[in-house]
Amino acid sequence: MIRTIYQAAAGMMAQFARQLTLSTNLANIDTPGYKQDESTIRDFQQLFLLRLGHGQASPVGTLSTAVRWDQPRIDTAQGALVETGRPLDLAIAGTAFFAIQTPDGVEYTRDGRFQLDAQRRLVTADGYPVLGEQGPLVLPPGDVWVEPDGTVLVGDQVIGRLLLVEFPPDTQFERSPGNRLRTEAAGTPSQTAGVSQGFIEASNVDLTKTLTDMLAATRSYQLAARTLQLADETLRLAVNSVGRVTQG
Amino acid sequence: MEALYFPAVSGARAQQVRLDTIAHNLANLETDGFKAVRAEFAAIPPQEYVVARAGAAVLGPVGVGTGVELVGTTRQFTLGPIEVTGDPYDLVLARPDTFLPVQLPDGTIAYRRSGRLGLDGEGRLVFEDGSMPLPPLVVPAGTQLDQIAPDGTVLVRAPGSGDTQPVGRLEFVRFPNPQGLLAAGQGRWLATDAAGQPEPAGAGEANSPLVMNGVREHSNVDLVDQMTQLIMAQRAYTANLRALQTLDELVEIATRLRQ
Numbered sequence: 001m002i003r004t005i006y007q008a009a010a011g012m013m014a015q016f017a018r019q020l021t022l023s024t025n026l027a028n029i030d031t032p033g034y035k036q037d038e039s040t041i042r043d044f045q046q047l048f049l050l051r052l053g054h055g056q057a058s059p060v061g062t063l064s065t066a067v068r069w070d071q072p073r074i075d076t077a078q079g080a081l082v083e084t085g086r087p088l089d090l091a092i093a094g095t096a097f098f099a100i101q102t103p104d105g106v107e108y109t110r111d112g113r114f115q116l117d118a119q120r121r122l123v124t125a126d127g128y129p130v131l132g133e134q135g136p137l138v139l140p141p142g143d144v145w146v147e148p149d150g151t152v153l154v155g156d157q158v159i160g161r162l163l164l165v166e167f168p169p170d171t172q173f174e175r176s177p178g179n180r181l182r183t184e185a186a187g188t189p190s191q192t193a194g195v196s197q198g199f200i201e202a203s204n205v206d207l208t209k210t211l212t213d214m215l216a217a218t219r220s221y222q223l224a225a226r227t228l229q230l231a232d233e234t235l236r237l238a239v240n241s242v243g244r245v246t247q248g
Numbered sequence: 249m250e251a252l253y254f255p256a257v258s259g260a261r262a263q264q265v266r267l268d269t270i271a272h273n274l275a276n277l278e279t280d281g282f283k284a285v286r287a288e289f290a291a292i293p294p295q296e297y298v299v300a301r302a303g304a305a306v307l308g309p310v311g312v313g314t315g316v317e318l319v320g321t322t323r324q325f326t327l328g329p330i331e332v333t334g335d336p337y338d339l340v341l342a343r344p345d346t347f348l349p350v351q352l353p354d355g356t357i358a359y360r361r362s363g364r365l366g367l368d369g370e371g372r373l374v375f376e377d378g379s380m381p382l383p384p385l386v387v388p389a390g391t392q393l394d395q396i397a398p399d400g401t402v403l404v405r406a407p408g409s410g411d412t413q414p415v416g417r418l419e420f421v422r423f424p425n426p427q428g429l430l431a432a433g434q435g436r437w438l439a440t441d442a443a444g445q446p447e448p449a450g451a452g453e454a455n456s457p458l459v460m461n462g463v464r465e466h467s468n469v470d471l472v473d474q475m476t477q478l479i480m481a482q483r484a485y486t487a488n489l490r491a492l493q494t495l496d497e498l499v500e501i502a503t504r505l506r507q
Contacts, residue, residue: 016498020255023491024291027259027315029484030266031289084286085326113288115322118444120424125288125319141345141422141447175293178319207487214494225501232506 004231007067011224014041014067018217021072025205033079033111033179034203036210037072074173074181079110079204081196087144088114088122091201094193096164099131100124100180106131108165108187110201111179122152126178132160133189146197166190251314252495258315259488262289265318266481273469274478281362281435282467283323284474290319322427328468330460336395337365340465342457346420346449347437350379357382358436359421359429359446362465365393373402377434385416398457400450420458421446 018039028034050057081091090112092098097108107128114130117123122130122137129136132152142154150162165187173181269287276282292314325344340362341348347359363375371387374380387393391404400418405411423429428442439446450458 024255027255028291115427116425179290
């Protein structure tokens, strides 16, 4: 069992995956409402090893690969609010999400670049209705006002209130197309989140931190690669030199 | 293998599209009636993908993000800066969401938000690109255009006379989804299915003006905003290329493991 080689390889794989995550975050540095992926690297995971032979597997013991790359976690930290002056650009300050009705069920987003479709429903950029507390919102012609509590008015007429949903802090989200997130967890209507009209929430990716992390990941990768080469070199010596009686 | 490079490439490509829209906006900084364009991006959801086959038990299939995609461009329909010319032939619709139906010389129906009017050989009001407001409005011989009232009524008067008389009223429409309109150049917009059916606008809404007469609408492109966006796009482009380079270095290290 050449453990060092496996451990170094696991380190390289983990750092490579981390690099990919960072690069995905960088690609979305300009995507409104984007929430960055946070790599999680677990250490000292014990693996159970089996010996395969003669058509059967027999246990031989455990191995630690030193590191193990885990499914990235979505960091839901607040992004900066950027003014656009468009009446249907909405941003949330707080922890809530807009609820969107999609064919696959209700999904959640912080990307508030909304518009009206041909039926005057408030929809996302890809055309799925934004949910109010009483279902999709249909806006009659006129000037649209959105109050900080999510109440939508056209002229003086109240049309409805946006459904703003909050989740417990440790909720697991999955990504969906169109900057949306999906979750099995049940949310509760938010009482504290504030909606800003004429703003969008910028991506919460931090350019400086991402590039710094990228450097760190590169160095860790190089170190792991060097470790692997050293282990290989040691083995070469063991195989070719140990026990050799005569030179040449 | 190329999946490894795709997030960074998609990011650089997205910034390139953003640069294109900024260049388009800046080129139209002095185009009357131009509406600024914004490129819209969305994250591509991750795909289940095995990080390392040898380590299936170590790492397992994980979802790694796949980058960013362009989902479309949208227009900012806010009013541009207004310049007072005092010329009754200059016309701007006061509400950002209303449009004036016009007929192009080839018979197509288009929609305009502003423009400079003139008269054709039959005394009809036409825009300088040859498009004619619908229904046609004729300035009778021996009279001249005096003004277009805030509700769209066209008033004419005989030279030397102080009395004005209405000859008709411009009609306005509104679209449920103006983002669905197709920009056809020269300040014209074409209706599409996505924009929805045009609805008459203006009737019974006289409490706020529909038309501003004697003014020109400049491009609503904000130079400072665009220059800031330009800097950000350039930096983001560089950062994405840097990420690409870094991933490439990692692949190189891996390929040189056995020397």
